[in-house]
Amino acid sequence: MENILTVTHLQKDFGTHKVLRDIDFSVSKGDVVSIIGSSGSGKSTLLRCINLLETPTSGDILFHGASVLSSGIDVPSYRAKVGMVFQSFNLFDNMNVLENCMISPVKILKVPKAEARERAMHYLDRVGMASYINAKPRYLSGGQKQRVAIARALAIQPEILLFDEPTSALDPQMVGEVLQVIGKLAEEGRTMVIVTHEMTFARDVSSRVIFMDDGIICEEGTPQKIFTSPEKEPTKAFLERFWNR
Amino acid sequence: MTTSLPSDFWGRVLFILQRYGTSYLKGAGTTLLISIVSTIIGCIIGFGVGVVQYIPIDKRSPWYKRALLRVAKVIMKVYVEVFRGTPMMVQSMFIYYGASQLLGINMSMWFAAFFIVSINTGAYMAETVRGGILSVDIGQTEGALAVGMSPLRAMNYVLIPQALRNIMPQIGNNLIINIKDTCVLSVIGTVELFFSAKSVAGTYYTYFESMTIAMVLYLTMTIAASKLLRLWEKKMDGPATYDLATTDTLAFTSGLLNISTKRPANERPL
Numbered sequence: 240m241e242n243i244l245t246v247t248h249l250q251k252d253f254g255t256h257k258v259l260r261d262i263d264f265s266v267s268k269g270d271v272v273s274i275i276g277s278s279g280s281g282k283s284t285l286l287r288c289i290n291l292l293e294t295p296t297s298g299d300i301l302f303h304g305a306s307v308l309s310s311g312i313d314v315p316s317y318r319a320k321v322g323m324v325f326q327s328f329n330l331f332d333n334m335n336v337l338e339n340c341m342i343s344p345v346k347i348l349k350v351p352k353a354e355a356r357e358r359a360m361h362y363l364d365r366v367g368m369a370s371y372i373n374a375k376p377r378y379l380s381g382g383q384k385q386r387v388a389i390a391r392a393l394a395i396q397p398e399i400l401l402f403d404e405p406t407s408a409l410d411p412q413m414v415g416e417v418l419q420v421i422g423k424l425a426e427e428g429r430t431m432v433i434v435t436h437e438m439t440f441a442r443d444v445s446s447r448v449i450f451m452d453d454g455i456i457c458e459e460g461t462p463q464k465i466f467t468s469p470e471k472e473p474t475k476a477f478l479e480r481f482w483n484r
Numbered sequence: 485m486t487t488s489l490p491s492d493f494w495g496r497v498l499f500i501l502q503r504y505g506t507s508y509l510k511g512a513g514t515t516l517l518i519s520i521v522s523t524i525i526g527c528i529i530g531f532g533v534g535v536v537q538y539i540p541i542d543k544r545s546p547w548y549k550r551a552l553l554r555v556a557k558v559i560m561k562v563y564v565e566v567f568r569g570t571p572m573m574v575q576s577m578f579i580y581y582g583a584s585q586l587l588g589i590n591m592s593m594w595f596a597a598f599f600i601v602s603i604n605t606g607a608y609m610a611e612t613v614r615g616g617i618l619s620v621d622i623g624q625t626e627g628a629l630a631v632g633m634s635p636l637r638a639m640n641y642v643l644i645p646q647a648l649r650n651i652m653p654q655i656g657n658n659l660i661i662n663i664k665d666t667c668v669l670s671v672i673g674t675v676e677l678f679f680s681a682k683s684v685a686g687t688y689y690t691y692f693e694s695m696t697i698a699m700v701l702y703l704t705m706t707i708a709a710s711k712l713l714r715l716w717e718k719k720m721d722g723p724a725t726y727d728l729a730t731t732d733t734l735a736f737t738s739g740l741l742n743i744s745t746k747r748p749a750n751e752r753p754l
């Protein structure tokens with residue numbers, strides 16, 4: 240399969256705190272990679288490094304084989320190829336649902352307005368939010384906000400989608416509606432990297448699971464392997480703690 | 485001049501109004517014009533300065549860019565400190581007479597008036613704008629960057645509109661302060677409301693009556709200004725309800741065509 244993203248020897252320090260230590264992994268077209276691991280293991284930092292919200296301390300990130308850390312790169316247009324969905328939604332509060340999904344296609348990608356609108360409506364319909372186009376984010380429930388955020392990310396038609404704990408800020412009864420949407424995207428064969436604490440979901444939708452522990456990738460493999468016969472002690476301990484919760 | 489002043493207070497007020505009503509109105513008009521225009525210009529200055537103060541110095545950018553930004557920041561910091569830290573009345577005379585004596589520029593009174601009030605408002609607004617931008621959640625910027633906006637565009641489309649909404653009350657406050665404080669321009673001879681009122685008062689020694697009229701006019705202007713700004717804020721917020729085109733199939737909200745926003749966000753209609 241065509242390689243999209245490769246991370247090599249990635250390190251990230253915050254001062255003296257080494258949050259990521261030598262991370263290597265790659266994502267091919269159609270992969271659905273779930274990243275699990277305990278709080279503070281560096282999962283968010285990894286995703287934030289991938290779309291350059293954080294600058295890696297050392298190592299490299301290759302997008303279609305080309306480094307995105309070289310000085311000549313146009314960071315905004317790289318980010319437009321990498322969609323990101325945040326734990327805290329981060330919808331633009333000054334725009335309604337439709338504007339949220341249209342601003343980047345129209346202003347950044349220079350898609351004609353009518354086409355951008357059609358595109359936004361298409362994705363809003365996919366996430367079941369087409370009827371809310373006039374609502375400002377503050378009037379939506381958490382689950383609805385996250386679905387709009389997913390539509391917004393899809394509307395820039397990225398080659399890869401990053402999710403950072405998309406359901407962690409949601410009330411339990413809203414988790415399902417968001418996971419359902421992400422699950423459908425996985426079925427379609429979209430390339431995604433999902434940081435999540437929803438183990439059942441990770442088991443069901445992923446093609447590969449990465450277990451992170453203290454800034455390194457401790458174990459990586461198919462969902463069957465990670466969830467039914469993990470090899471490393473930290474993985475076993477983490478999953479044990481998780482299932483017995 | 486036939487000075488047959490009425491003997492009672494209200495009679496004298498009426499008498500003054502009949503003779504000099506237009507000069508009060510002209511004065512009030514001048515006051516309003518200077519305060520509104522200067523508040524607008526001041527806000528523009530404030531946004532310029534506030535945005536520059538907000539821009540972090542990026543270690544990765546070339547040295548000359550960093551140096552330029554540093555110098556700009558220092559100059560703007562000095563500007564803010566000087567104009568916030570000295571009385572506008574003293575500034576007026578300092579600038580008006582200083583310009584003619586030091587630079588040989590004879591400012592027109594109008595120019596001087598707009599200049600002084602604008603630059604003063606700008607100094608106050610700069611800090612307000614910086615605070616306004618800082619008060620916008622960092623997630624808004626990250627969301628904007630993540631959809632491919634450059635930092636400048638993120639500022640333009642996401643941060644500044646939200647900062648503007650956040651600081652609307654302070655802008656209103658500044659307008660009200662300006663309506664009142666333009667009276668200090670009388671020291672450089674600007675014929676605004678206070679100047680007019682004082683001139684009339686001097687003619688007949690009717691200080692109390694004349695200032696009563698000025699008080700009423702000032703109060704009318706400030707109350708009207710704050711009411712209008714409140715309306716504008718409401719308009720910026722948009723409607724408090726939104727229309728649903730059809731139904732939200734995933735969240736099972738059927739039959740509701742108009743959702744009231746008073747309902748807590750996590751409560752679902754049945």
Ligand SMILES: Nc1ncnc2c1ncn2[C@@H]1O[C@H](COP(=O)(O)OP(=O)(O)OP(=O)(O)O)[C@@H](O)[C@H]1O
Nearest residue numbers: 253256258276277278279280281282283284285404
């Ligand atoms: N900007 C920052 N400055 C300093 N330390 C940071 C910063 N961002 C993250 N960290 C630290 O890096 C470590 C990893 O954080 P990260 O958010 O990546 O963890 P995580 O695996 O996503 O955890 P969680 O499951 O709680 O979201 C934490 O110890 C955190 O305190």
Ligand SMILES: [Mg+2]
Nearest residue numbers: 282283284404
């Ligand atoms: Mg995290």
